[in-house]
Amino acid sequence: MVIDRPAFFRHLEENGEGLFADGVTEAQKRGLSCKLDVWDAFYAAGHPWVFLAAALGQMHWETGGRLEPxxxxxxxxxxxxxxxxxxxxxxxxxxxxxxxxxxxxxxxxxxxxxxxxxxxxxxxxxxxxxxxxxxxxxxxxxxxxxxxxxDPAISAHVAFAGMIEGWFRPCKLGDFLREDGTLDYRAARDIVNGDTGRIGDRIEAHCKTYEAAILASLREND
Known part of the structure; x- marks a missing residue:
């Protein structure tokens, strides 16, 4: 699965007002593009796309929306x-x-x-x-x-590999993958920090925004 970049960014521009009130800036596009490059080249073949949505949602929060380290x-x-x-x-x-x-x-x-x-x-x-x-x-x-x-590429590797393998806390993305292929984004906040009760709903909303953009890019690839 390779993300169709124009479709991905177009969806965020048109439907991501919760995260991108003023549209997606060039700096945010650069940050996201680097993350997508790393994902496509090293992780996409072995992991479901919901892992990408979960990681992007968490990284958006952790960087205060800057989407760069x-x-x-x-x-x-x-x-x-x-x-x-x-x-x-x-x-x-x-x-x-x-x-x-x-x-x-x-x-x-x-x-x-x-x-x-x-x-x-x-x-x-x-x-x-x-x-x-x-x-x-x-x-x-x-x-x-x-x-x-x-370094944006190294940071992306740490984020993706760390969430997939469970480096940060005693849980990993696979622990929150449901039988139907969806992922419990809210509970998966625990991979990064134990503050799910306080901000889990916001993390879930972040992840779902990226999930929708990924799905939009996949439909345009069909």
Whole structure:
């Protein structure tokens, strides 16, 4: 299954007002096009298209609609991100954080969240590097340089492979695939974060918007 790009973007322009109030910007098109390129080349043949819809919906939320890799708190660099997180922590707005993860780690780097799906902590950058190296037989450099997650193609691989294999939490996309081939988008939020009760309905709406655009592109390919 290869996404018909003109049909995909035309559907989002005409029917995606919930996500694209001002239309799909050129930056958003670039971001989505990169994700679709990675999906088509490396994941489409082995996985159902509902996985793509689920991933795009989650990435839309995680990037604040930018659809390109971002640093946590939408900071310009990791040091600024760490400063913002420390200020929020000091103000009591990060009560769930037991140990600040935005301090320089043993590598001297700052492992704040980064990417289309936010990686935090050195162990997760190292793990992502190991799994991608196993999958593709080459280094991606994520352990040596955390900012490699800001490369759009690498970030897309981390998002797709991570959600398919269950890197982020103890569940994966296949766990939410129903017998009829549909996917429980709301419950699948748990793949990325344990906040389904708070934002699960919004994630589901995001995913369904992308699902409709994918279906529209498939119909035009028939």
């Amino acid at each position: 971002v640093l946590e708190a939408f900071a310009e660099n990791r040091r600024q991100s760490a400063e913002k997180l420390q200020a929020a922590y000091d103000a009591g707005r990060l009560a769930w954080v037991k140990t600040p993860y935005w301090l320089p780690d043993e590598s001297g780097q700052i492992a704040v969240g980064g990417g289309d799906i936010q990686l935090t902590h050195r162990r997760n950058y190292v793990f992502a590097e190991q799994r991608l190296a196993e999958r593709f037989g080459r280094s991606f450099g994520l352990d040596a340089d955390y900012d490699r997650i800001l």
